[in-house]
Amino acid sequence: MNTHPTRRGFLGMSMLFVAGTAVACSSDPQGGSGSAGGKAKVTLTQWYHQYGEAGTQEAAKRYAAEYTKENPDVAVQVVWAADTSQYEAKLNAAMLGDDGPDIFEIGDFRYDMVKKGQLAPLDDIYGDAKSDFNPADIEYVTVDGKLYGVKMIDDVMTLYYRKSVLQKAGIEPPQTFDALAQAAKSLTTKDMKGLFVGNDGLGDAPYLLLWSNGGELIEGEKVTYASAAGAEAIGGLRRLHQDKSLLLGFTTDWYDPGAISQNATAMQWCGLWALPGIKKALGDDFGVVPWPAFKAGGKPVARLGGWTELVNAKSKQLDEAKKFVQWLWIKKAALQTDWAVKYGFHVPPQRSVAAATEALSSGPAKDAVAISQQYSKTFPITWSQSMGVDLVAATTKVVRENADPAKVLGDAAEKSQAALTKSLG
Structure with a gap:
């Protein structure tokens, strides 16, 4: 159920072939100055669908670069899907093989991905922050008592x-x-x-x-x-x-x-x-x-809609993938706020982050945040x-x-x- 129906075209794309399927990739994937020959030891691939708001692609690349600056041995290659309508089909095809993305987002969290063993449990990266998330978001990604995703934005x-x-x-x-x-x-x-x-x-x-x-x-x-x-x-x-x-x-x-x-x-x-x-x-x-x-x-x-970050259970660098997701969507409040309100208008899923977001601090926006935290229902x-x-x-x-x-x-x-x-x- 697409909660963000409008999409804009996007710029500067070259093509990357993943598991036999063409997807759009940033022409300048983020890298880092690792310890071996000036290159990172680990490269993570992170997939996004094309967002409708201008600036989102640049923001995603900037977050990846910031992570590499803090963790020079880890590079993050941001992959941006050219055709939003085909994003999930291409993702499903990629996930059938062993070369799917390490990290990816999805609009409708699906039980069948857990059933197929495609998702890594993420309980260990939540820590004390679990209680800070909108309860509806926690319930949404819970299967048999385990957490399989981290909500990125609440719509x-x-x-x-x-x-x-x-x-x-x-x-x-x-x-x-x-x-x-x-x-x-x-x-x-x-x-x-x-x-x-x-x-x-x-x-x-x-x-x-x-x-x-x-x-x-x-x-x-x-x-x-x-x-x-x-x-x-x-x-x-x-x-x-x-x-x-x-x-x-x-x-x-x-x-x-x-x-x-x-x-x-x-x-x-x-x-x-x-x-x-x-x-x-x-x-x-x-x-x-x-x-x-x-x-x-x-x-x-x-x-309550929105998008959720997931980690591929088959990732060859599973621990590093989970650490990046934890850094970006659990620890980095400033980046979560930036993603939520600088390019569109959404609610950060962590209640403390939402409360500290100035754009959501008054009027109908503040009322909407309270409504999202008190009355939310998800599919x-x-x-x-x-x-x-x-x-x-x-x-x-x-x-x-x-x-x-x-x-x-x-x-x-x-x-x-x-x-x-x-x-x-």
Whole structure:
């Protein structure tokens, strides 16, 4: 589930062939003045997908150079993927052989990589810092009690709202789904819709509704989104469609701030990455809240995405690879802050680092950080794209065909269960 949809082209690339697959590589890989003939004794290969923000490639290379300066026997070769859409396919191909990257990042942490023995456990590099990480990030990379990754950035998604529009209507930021639906209906006019969750009228809503009513997508080895709580909550989305309070078919989708920035909607589900653009357009006339609890007894939620650093279990320099990951994503707070807010707008996963980041210290940004640390939910590591297709298809029938939620979700869950069972072996 790509939480950073926009990507820019990138410059100065030559090609490197890894495990028979062409990937883009920096034309000036970082090296160091090692003790043997002026060259490093160990060269680590670190893969990145192409980020959408200008300056990220240069930053990654700068971090690598700084590490080599502190550790002259270790060079880090930064490999930058030219085609983001093919990044994971190329990574999967490389990981099948013995010459895959020593260190790499991934957007959706996957159980099957652990199952295949492709990931090295990283418990030993966390140390006391483990308790400083967002608990959702720790849970996200934990398999059978072991930690298999380190979160690099958190992308929290929240509900943005126009302060002046809500205040003029005498409406408080919603704290329950009923209040959200009523607000969306009341705020809908001929010029503005009350709520935007996506051009299809679904977006993240199926997941948010499920979670906010105490439901889960998967528990253990069982698909559980068709529970009574799931059917009740996902059925609630039909109300928003029937009220005609949702903005549909806008020129940009939910992950872009255009709808709320251009006064097309009073409330919009979107990511923290959009906050600078919204502030530029609206000044201080906006706030953020989590997706509200479905009803009393439920819990507000915020979906948490981002990217995670992993270490190849087959790395020929495993200890050095782990030390570099520890240095960059656990020990170096200044570099973590630089990566999070100097080129885009994200939350450092360590709470102490986030608290010390000036750009996140006030206003809606500060509120979003608090939301990310209190209400975050991530997709289960056994969740797959095909299961997401099953759930969305069922939800579509609920909202557009007036189908019985329990029936269509039950049918979809059977398909998802078959996929899960196959994945678990």
